[in-house]
Every structure is written in structure tokens, then in C-alpha cells.
Amino acid sequence: MALDERDRIFRKLSEVIGEEEAGFLMASLPTAPPASKQDLDELSARVVSLSESVDQRFDAVDQRFDAVDQRFDAVDQRFDAFEERMDYKLENLEHRLLGALYKETSALRADIINQGRTFTAAMTGSVLALASLVVVDRLL
Numbered sequence: 001m002a003l004d005e006r007d008r009i010f011r012k013l014s015e016v017i018g019e020e021e022a023g024f025l026m027a028s029l030p031t032a033p034p035a036s037k038q039d040l041d042e043l044s045a046r047v048v049s050l051s052e053s054v055d056q057r058f059d060a061v062d063q064r065f066d067a068v069d070q071r072f073d074a075v076d077q078r079f080d081a082f083e084e085r086m087d088y089k090l091e092n093l094e095h096r097l098l099g100a101l102y103k104e105t106s107a108l109r110a111d112i113i114n115q116g117r118t119f120t121a122a123m124t125g126s127v128l129a130l131a132s133l134v135v136v137d138r139l140l
Contacts, residue, residue, distance in 0.1 A: 006029075009026070
């Protein structure tokens with residue numbers, strides 16, 4: 001709306017409803033011209049362009065996430081392989097330790113049996129010697 005036209009409307013309103021009310025009504029009128037169909041079409045095109053740009057950025061972010069997921073999958077596979085190797089090594093170590101422990105306990109068991117036999121033989125000899133002394137003492 002042109003400045004002359006606004007001034008003319010203000011003067012006419014002042015005559016009809018008073019200067020204060022006319023000032024209030026004029027202040028509430030928009031200063032810019034209303035949007036045309038061409039303005040709306042241009043705005044629509046800008047919104048579509050912006051939307052496409054945002055979609056492209058989201059696609060790029062999705063691709064980055066896919067790449068990160070692939071790297072995590074590779075790390076998971078490496079951890080799985082490492083875990084399998086560790087399980088194999090621990091199982092092998094367990095078998096070796098059990099074999100060594102069995103060998104040592106077998107030797108210890110044989111030593112205990114031999115000591116038991118030696119102790120039994122020594123005790124038997126001591127009892128026989130003591131019995132012989134008792135018999136000799138009774139005879140004398």
C-alpha cells in the first residue's frame with residue numbers, strides 16, 4: 001500500500017471514528033503487500049530444495065552409520081576369533097596341567113605306599129625283636 005493511500009485512509013478513519021482509534025487500526029494493518037501466488041510458489045520451491053538438502057545430509061549420515069556398523073562387525077569377528085584361540089589355549093593348558101598333576105600325584109602315591117611298607121616291615125621287625133627279648137628274659 002502506497003504512503004499516500006495510507007495517509008488518505010488514516011484521515012478518513014480519523015473523521016469517522018476519531019484520531020486515536022484510527023491510529024490503532026492503522027498500526028494493525030500490515031506494512032508489506034500480501035503474498036502473491038508467485039511468492040508462494042517461490043517459497044514452496046525453496047522449501048522443497050531445503051527438504052532435499054536435508055534428505056541428502058541424512059542419507060550421508062546413514063551411510064556413515066552403515067560404515068561404522070561394518071567396522072563394529074569386523075571388530076566383533078576379531079574378538080570372536082581371539083576368544084576361540086584363547087579357549088583352545090586354555091583347554092590345552094588345562095590338559096597339560098592335569099597330566100602333570102596326575103604324574104606327580106602318582107609318584108607321591110607310590111612313595112607313600114613304599115613308606116607304608118617300610119614302616120610296616122620296621123614295626124614288624126621291632127615287635128619280633130621285642131618278643132624275642134621277652135622270651136629270652138622268661139627263659140633266663
